Amino acid sequence: FENPNYKIKELFGQFKDIVEDVGIPIKMYLGCEFLYRSHESFERHFEEITTLNDTKYLLMEFYFDVEEEVILEAVQNVLDKGYIPVVAHPERFEAIQINPDIAVEIVNSGGYLQMNKGSILGDYGSLVKETVKNLLENKLIHFVGSDAHNLRSRHSRMYESYVQVKTRFGSDYAQRIFKENGKILLNGGKV
Template identity: 30%
Template sequence: MIDIHCHILPGLDDGADNPEETIQMCRLALAEGVTAIFATPHLFQEMFSTDRELILSVFERTRNLLEEEGIPLKLYPGSDLHLVPDLPERFAQGKGVTLNHGKYFLLELPSRVLPKNLHGLVFDLISNGYLPIITHPERNLPILRNPSILLELLSAGALCQITAMSVTGEFGKESEWFSRALIEAGGVHFIASDAHSTGWRNPSLLPALKVAENLVGRETARRFVVDHPEIVLAGGEIEAAVVEAFPRRKRFWFF
């Protein structure tokens, strides 16, 4: 399996605290059958002072550390890009960190209020050859209330990544229901750990994969953690999601 979203680089954001925790996270991932991880620290998030140069520098040090420790896990560069008003301009200036320096990138939307020009920003990025992977929409309040926001982004060519812990219910019933319904509706391209530590948010994929297999079968579930990540690495094309109907729950409870 390949994990495309993991905050495994030490000391950059709210992920691994130090190199020792990074090594422990890698070993946990290997034990579940993960063979490669995209290191994706937050970028363009005002809480963290990360930039392209710092991320790539820490990435190289971390990859060298894994080699020195004899850990047989492949590490690829990336970032968890936050949607900012001038994101297309920052890409044009070479400030972004895409997945393995290719055309795919993780895009985290604001969790409470979405910009009115959301679709315009995403369309600009796609028009310039970048393919956004919308991260954990099942944990995004506006999308939970109005799934058509996500479906319109998918129709425009964006892709979708849900979090493993959402699928298994560890982020609550609403995220669990939404992520599973989205899998069954055909709107999911990736399941990733979005791991931040060796504790509660650890790099576990296997339990979520088993749930997905029960929902849509082994072949389709494999695409989320093997086939599609391999296409990302190869710079190939992933088939767009076509979601004709998405069920709605009668009521959501938010705390």
């Protein structure tokens, strides 16, 4: 889980070269999740963390059984450093499944939430699906990530997820979280 910025940038550069060499017409932007484990670990590794497209946005994740206090501490620590926390897949954390008000606290403090595209499709079970529906109903989701780890079981299927969100929560909101907010983030603007 410890991947310093120089290593991520080096691997990303190599991957971009491969994609360019084989002629795949895609724009790629540097970024990865930072696994927040403790305040001490965060402080020790802060200078090595990779932000999203070298902006102030920091995509962070936790273990699924993380406690509420750790989530809120993490968000505050990132804000205190002058960065903007983007919490990846909050619907998959037990603490938020039990107490969705944690998501409200994150957003009210200045953080953002990124759902996994598969959550609304039921890929992670009914509890995760119900939790993400609640977050979407309350307009607490700001971004959607593919969580595409491979082409077999964790492929993107972004369009299917987009259709679900558009149908249930409106076209404007779907456009915002699937497209517009991401563009703003990549340019370092305020979402």
